[in-house]
Amino acid sequence: MDNIAGQKSTLTWVVHISVAALVVLWMFPTVGLFVSSFRTTDQISTGGWWKALFPAEQNLTIRAAAPDTQVNIDGMFVIEGTLFEEGFDASVSSWGISSRDINAFVPGEAAELRRGGTITVDAAGNYRMENTEEFSGSRGQRVFVTATTPPEFTLDNYNKILFSGSPSENMGTAFVSTLTVTIPATIIPILIAAFAAYALAWMEFPGRPLLIAFVVGLLVVPLQLALIPLLKLHLGIGIGKGYLGVWLAHTGFGLPLAIYLLRNYMVGLPRDIIENARVDGATDFQIFTKIILPLSFPALASFAIFQFLWTWNDLLVAKVFLIDATGQTTVMTNRIVEMLGTRGGNWEILATAGFVSMAVPLLVFFAMQKYLVRGLLAGSVK
Incomplete structure (x- = not known):
């Protein structure tokens, strides 16, 4: 009886309710952090954020x-x-x-x-x-x-976090530094991986299957295993600890997933389009730029979301490859860790700093989430 036309099965309702519950659980701490970021110290000390609208x-x-x-x-x-x-x-x-x-x-x-x-x-x-x-x-x-x-809300927390104090102490400087790290560390691996994925998907050359297997094998290499050798290499070639070093580190750690994801998507593109383009005299570069890249936009956007979120929220790589005694290149995750030590009792400041750190990833995710599932499922169904 569950499969009668016009009626939804019991399993469908269970799935919908489960998804709704997961969404609520995911939004609960986010909303709490957002509300707490506008409350005063006295208001936070009196009760949880769910009491913010009541005396x-x-x-x-x-x-x-x-x-x-x-x-x-x-x-x-x-x-x-x-x-x-x-x-x-x-x-x-x-x-x-x-x-x-x-x-x-x-x-x-x-x-x-x-x-x-x-x-x-x-x-x-x-x-x-x-x-x-x-x-x-x-x-x-x-x-x-x-x-x-009565309920009290203020913007003083954001003013204190973003603009008060010296440039090496407020979150405004850390915000700019995080953008400086994240944007190139997202774009560079996409550019490199797109070329590599096209070659592994549509170009014939000796050793291609072994190279694909090698890329898949790199997906399981622990990040922590490569940190110290990579840092020694950076110091040895003279790039030291700075933006260039952290860009290259994020690029190296993100390339295996990017190549794997994009290659699976490109393999699933219609072969007739590419063969017709070759018959018309198009070169591999022209096929790549004018056919493959436009058709691969969902996969590119999907990886961009993953890489941006991972890089933005990263602390370990920034700690190893981006050490600055003056604080001018400190990323937001590291600044929040520092605030835990200096402002451990100022919950309103920590809540504001946490939400400022979350705001950009949330905007990126919701702006590009329609491409996420399309990119992840690419190549799974013929």
């Missing part, structure tokens, strides 16, 4: 005005003010003057100060300190407040 209760420590602001009113020394900054909308639910009991009083109650006098705090955060004797000291009274605050 939150926070414990705040605020100092009242210093004694030098007191005035004498009818023989009473008075200090008045508000605990919150202008524009900060909050409602005080309880307060205290000792860290041992921060909820000792409710709004409107008066508390006895240790050095004499009283202090009263209302629900809006306005306070009044009174004493028959003059207040002394250089700092104001510390007040612990439990207040309900």
